Amino acid sequence: MSKTYDGEHWIVEGLDLTVQRGEFLTLLGPSGSGKTTCLMMLAGFEAPTRGDIRIAEQSVQGIAADKRGIGVVFQNYALFPHMTVGGNLSFPLEVRGMDKSKRRSRVQQALSLVRMSGFEERLPQALSGGQQQRVAIARALVFEPELVLMDEPLGALDRRLREELQFEIRRIHRELGVTIVYVTHDQQEAMVMSDRVAVFSQGRIEQIASPEVLYEEPTRSFVARFIGENNLVKGEISHVKRGVCTVQVEGGSMTAAHLGDLAPGDRTLVAVRPERIQLRPQTGAYANEFIAKVEDVTFLGDHLRVRFNLFGHAQFIAKLPNIVGHGALLPGDEVRLGWAALDCRALNFEDT
Amino acid sequence: MPHARLVSLALVLPLFAFVGVTFVAPLASLLSKSAYETRIHDVIPETMDVLAAWDGQDLPPEAAFAAIAKELPSARANRTLLRLSGAANRLQSGMRSLITRTAQRVPRTEFAGTWRETLAEIDEDWADVQTWIIIESAAAKFTLRHYLQALDLEAQPDGSIKARPQQERVYMPLLWRTLLVSLSVTLLCFLIGYPIAMLIADAPPRRRNLLLLLVLIPFWTSLLVRTTAWIVLLQRQGVINDFLVTLGFLRDDTRLEMIYNMTGTFVAMTHVLLPFMVLPLYSVMRSIPQNQLRASASLGATPIQGFVRVYFPQTLPGIGAGALLVFILAIGYYITPALVGGSSGQLIANMIAYHVQTSLNWGLAAALSSILLVAVIVLYLLFNRLVGIDRMRLG
Known part of the structure; x- marks a missing residue:
């Protein structure tokens, strides 16, 4: 698929990418390389100019974001400031018409998954950045989507917290077996977390492979330069x-x-x-x-x-x-x- | 006191003095006129001094009769008698003629030994305790009579307070109308302003500036110009009527009455006050991150659910600020209703202006203003309780 905003410059060009079920795939690239645009198209916030996106063999062309059932974690958390942590987590369940007792147990479960039990009544602004991102992750998982997209979720955190949360996200991925498509410009983060990494440059995938292969056997000079030192x-x-x-x-x-x-x-x-x-x-x-x-x-x-x-x-x-x-x-x-x-x-x- | 505090105090002192002299003092002195008035008292000061010691049970002492017999004719000569007779007559009809007649006849009547008997000879009402009670209350320095009048109440001769008959009520219906118009204008501004603010907040930067300019240019234009522009548009021979007649929707004799009535007041006030709603709303909407709606969509909420549950609640501080601004401005609105309201579209502020400028009944004007002020404060407190003023955002 391809994407252009102005009809002249292709943000994403000739992208052909298959994500395996249960995989942790990272889209890695410098800023402006089209990785976030890809994620937004996958989430349904943007439409490809050309081409098609299929999830489980079904085209999602024309299906609105709210009907795709894909969890999204945003860089600046995007928690709803007027709702408590519990309210934020219960929101996706409410719009799905789930009854109250079931909602409560699901919210508890999701909070304990991200080790945030007991924070239901807090407002997001009363939490630290790391805690907010944990809540945001829990919210993207609480309605049990099969696919979760993460757009530089750790970009706003300091180094120590970032490493801690990298580990947590890895653990959650293993525990739940969900498919995660993760966007980052931090190659170390990509190497640590991913099953496979797709390296983006100027709207194209330069190479897609496991972290080891990317490091040991780059096939493009951009990858050789971008991953590690060469x-x-x-x-x-x-x-x-x-x-x-x-x-x-x-x-x-x-x-x-x-x-x-x-x-x-x-x-x-x-x-x-x-x-x-x-x-x-x-x-x-x-x-x-x-x-x-x-x-x-x-x-x-x-x-x-x-x-x-x-x-x-x-x-x-x-x-x-x-x-x-x-x-x-x-x-x-x-x-x-x-x-x-x-x-x-x-x-x-x-x-x- | 530390030096720095002294310096900062000295810096704000001129400002305090300025506000005190130009704002607080005139306001206080005008408002005090609503309950404290020496204008009538000064017509018969000696009589009032004697009456001050009187118990109000039996007839007042001879000194009171002597004083009033002296003061009424001299008041007549000074042309101040009407103040007293008018005020007393408002409390009980017949008092005007009693006082006028007495003032005329005192010098011509033969002195009967005591002033009590002399006055009783002129009119037997002077031997009635009730007459004296009315005179005392009409000339009292402290009086609630302006408030009674402003609230469409009247004191009965026996001292009890009753509502005026329906057809004589003037001020309360006007006050209710003012509140109702202000609330409706606030609501209209909200209904029109909310989508406009949203449109501006969501527009790309270039179009946003253009749209903001379209809101701001009228905002910067003189209020008088904007109001008279509506006269041009809405009057019987105005642009809209002409247009509709030309298109054949109306005949010449069925032209719409859109101005010099309530419709005119509504249309012009809503237009004039709209920016006060749009600007705080816009500033709050700009501060809501775009990904809030994306997040709500990703969680499975339809656009309507996302708006109702995620977007709208976050704009409440702006709605609160805008509504409060528009409402408080509307409740004291004067020029626009005066120009386009005709007789049916007048608001309480126009009545206050009438009593200040034309009837010169400043006491009543002050009482009406005080009632308006209290109404605004009550509504503000209510609003604070419901929305919370600290959550409000003016931009």
């Missing part, structure tokens, strides 16, 4: 052979994993994770071996973050474990670096 070196493919390619870079050549759609002569970005770089490897142990000059060393306790100059590329970072011998690096030293061909991926070219 050294990206510009080059041109000269030779391809059985999943491995040779890339001509400024001042040398690298051997990298080849991903299929790049042919000899194509420009490429080669991605190397800083922690995969070995200092002074045994000669011949790795396909890639280079001499680099140390620019500076930052001591970070368990590891050293060393910036090298590798053929004029002055931002080449390596994370070296804090072990004997690594402490002796000084700026200006020329040392030998090495990494395996499979820890180095030739990705699509992007001008950075």
